[in-house]
Amino acid sequence: MKLSKEETQIFCEVITGGSDTTQETLSQLVAPESAYNFRVNGKSISRHSTENINIVPKSDGQGLDVYIAPDTKHETVHIPVAISVTGHKETVYNDFHIGENAEVVIIAGCGIYNCGGVDSVHDGIHRFDVGKGANITYIEKHYGFGQGRGGKILNPTTEVHLKAGAIAHLELEQIKGVDSTIRNTVAKLEQNAKLTVKERLMTHGRQIAESSYDIQLKGKDSTADLESRSIAQDYSTQTFKSTITATAKSRGHSACDAIIMDQAKVFALPALNAEIKDAELIHEAAIGKLASDQITKLMTLGLTQAQAESHIINGFLK
């Protein structure tokens, strides 16, 4: 299977964080014992299931059903997507059926290379049905590059249903090159379920990013912790909306922290909705410019202002 230079770069970026773009074949990028499906320009080009993880394409070709057997331990699923033709538009549904007490890491992500004049769009809908006592880590990285006028547009929807005692840890990251994004994350938590979300966003140029969360604490003693950090540079615009609703004795915490630079705009609208007196809901939100005392401290150690800023930004987005 032959990949273009750009497609290889996308997969390296979303799978290894871009640390190694010299890899020649995809199988070198993922551990041999993991399950995977590589999608390029709307087609699955390589797929592998394991004894415990079965990846089944949907009949219309627009997505996957991923079946993870109960009690599966320490396995990884990779489902990266690359779009390298200008004007490609797709909507993909990936459904994860996670068996009871399974422990898996799911690594998704989409990269768009667009050097043409027409928008390329990937709408990815990821639904997770997490069985009792299961524990998943879901990592999603979005990435765009290419100098064309056409937009690189990614709209991910993540829906998580956590059954009793299930745990999900979501890491959602979009650092480079995506022109427009509307992210939607919905979670329903049953008894003792636990959700943590770590979101990292950086926008520049005239990019637009919108991120919304709807977290519902339905089960007794469920907990949710949402941490969003973002940097808005140049003329970019960011919108952050979150609602945590508690209908049972539960705990919810959200923290949204944005650094605003240049002529950027950031709008944050956090909401807490407690429908029962035993709910403990906390929200913290802060929007501000890069802290001048942090810049000063690093300059006193010999960095230029620009170097100091980039260290602070890199640390903040870790």
Add this chain to the structure above:
Amino acid sequence: MLELKNISYEIKQSKQKILDQVSLRIEPGTLTVITGPNGSGKSTLAQIIMGIKTPTSGQIIFGGGDITKDDITARAKKGISFSFQQPVKFQGLTVYELLNIANGELFSPVEAGQVLEQVGLNPDDYLKREINTKLSGGELKRIEIASILARKDAKLLIFDEPEAGIDLWSFQDLTKLFQKIRCEYPDKSLVIISHQEKILKIADEIIILENGSIAKKGAPAQIISEIKEAKP
């Protein structure tokens, strides 16, 4: 090494004079302690030397050249270093990363660990820690001091109340640390802002700042007894 000529600093809006015609010389290989009442302008003076604040008037000479117009980075590169009275907190930056920035090139974890041990922190516990609000005041202060010790090219080391927040058990070690720096690097100069008698005692010269001016200068024996007599 360092010479301040008639440094004044005034707050623009209120015309409040924070420093008034301060002149002093710091010779190579010396340890100078600046003391004086709260609000007398000690930190402001240190910030002016580092380039964090710009004096309203006056001149700063360092290493034979006029650095009055140099920015913070340029002064740091020439060898001025400054440990903040209030350590700065970050989000995401680790102790190891900070020490590497200070060192100017990559430290091995072992070398960085040695710097931490000098300020009484166990590298296994602290090297990977983020410098954020979760650290205690004393821990932050020790890391702040370590960031100055990591700067191998520093010629002038300014510490603003290094002992503040550091527990009594390790305070003795701190005075030892300053004496050790003096012995090992006889051409480096130390300027320590402090209210502590233990630190005043190890000075070559003590400068008392009052209301933005130098009220007194002299050797520890003389100055310490004068301070004690002045108190009822």
